[in-house]
Amino acid sequence: MLGVENLSVAYGKVNVIKGVSFELRPSLVALIGPNGSGKTTLLKAIAGMVPYSGEVLIDGINLRRIRVDRRTEYVTYVPPTISALPDMTIGDLLLSDSSADVALLERYVRIFGVERLLFRRIWEVSSGELERALLARGLARRSKVLLVDEPLSYTDVRYQLVVMRCLRRLANEGRVVVVASNQLNPLLNYVDRVLALKDGKLFINAPLKTGVDEDKLSELYGVKMKVITIDNIVDVVPVEEARG
């Protein structure tokens, strides 16, 4: 269980998250919203990586009461990218995590096709490959809450499905998995619930069926959105207003 109560985050005088509250059972949750709406900040606050006001509860335990060196047992934030010192290799990246379960790490390295990249320098691999390595690293912990930031932006279609299937399985095993992304397909075809942020406030918090609403999504993104279903695969596409 992940409980967030009246969470706010400010960077200097700019309020990025403005009093967000929600509660999530073990499930796979989509976190969507326009650029700059506060998705990354919300995830980092839940992971205790940025100062926040309000409370974060994981299985009823207040995040502030969890010893920092044991925090990864409770929550992991998987960043979308990094700015490493050149000459660090993908292998260095994966092994820099002492809280990882090595057997599990090896499994995810195989699943995400990272094994042939281990001796490559970080700046020599593509953005998608780096993203997969970061995922393997993050998933190799047994955190109760998994916060995955933009795992679908650089990965190709095949790995997008691999990633979503993996996250789906983790949610089925009893983890709370939150995925921040705007790649609505495949995202919405795997999740149980949709959270949407707009200007730092919770705009949608609903199960998938009611969450994917054309009017709400159009208002969220500020363009007309249309939900289409082909062979039970849901996609949400922007519709250009008729010109002329």
Added chain:
Amino acid sequence: MVLLIALLILALSFMAQLAFGAVMLNPLQVLRDGLREIFTATTGIARYRLERALAGVVVGASLALSGYLIQTTTRNPLGDPYLLGISSGALFAVVLTFALPASAITLFVVRPFAALIGGIIAYLLTLLIASKAGMTPTSIVLSGVAVGTFFYSASLFPQYFILRDIHKVFAWSMGSLVVVNLNKPIAIALVLTACTIYSCVSRNVLNALSISDDFVRDLGRDPSRERVILTAMAAVLASFCVAYFGVIGFVGLASPHFARRLLGSGDARYIIPLSLVFGASMLSLTDVVAKIVFYPIEVPVNVIVSLVGAPTLAAIMVGMRRHARG
């Protein structure tokens, strides 16, 4: 394996340090005599050579560790021990000491002490500015450059007005391992040991810092705080080296790069020991060159270390790149 070869090179360069000089001597003989002279508190050529050789090892290793820490905390491959304004702060302080009457105390006590304090003040100033700007890698680099430039320019004023001493300032800023007594290498060795132990203990933090601040937060540490501690160690190491031996460049910049290139990894567990050994070897070897290249005149080691080191670094970078392409 690489570490073993590096240690062998270090041993050889140490022996060469003992062997070469104004006269060629048997290095083992020098080692034996030098130790005897130290323990019997007598002074002779063997003791002088041994002390100078030891100085080369500890200063080289200290600069290498300092450079590694700066590169890692600022995530900047151009990082070197003087990136935080330390050398300019020390230079400014040293220039001020030329206003004092030239006595043995000024030369051997006040000047090194002033350099040490000047270096540390420059570092603290850099830290103060960087902390106001968020203590990010970029803020550290930029405030270091600002402080360094300021102190360098400030040191030019007194130099301009006390022209008769300008060659002394110049000689000091060249950096050299001559004028040694055993206290200096021992003092640096103590600081170096403490910093090395702390760095090895914090290897996870160092690895995380060299990848992303998020990874440091993952470990439950505050990246800004870690940056303060680690840059402080780098600053103290570099300040001690500058205070006793002047500004010796390049070793701090290049040693971690040599280590990373040859290992094909950036893992702190291997890079720290290897950088230390490389730094020590590099400075020892180039000091040998400095002693014999214009024999019998000795050149400041700082001149040689860059002249020899820079092409070597370039060659390694080009060579590894070709190797990586297959």
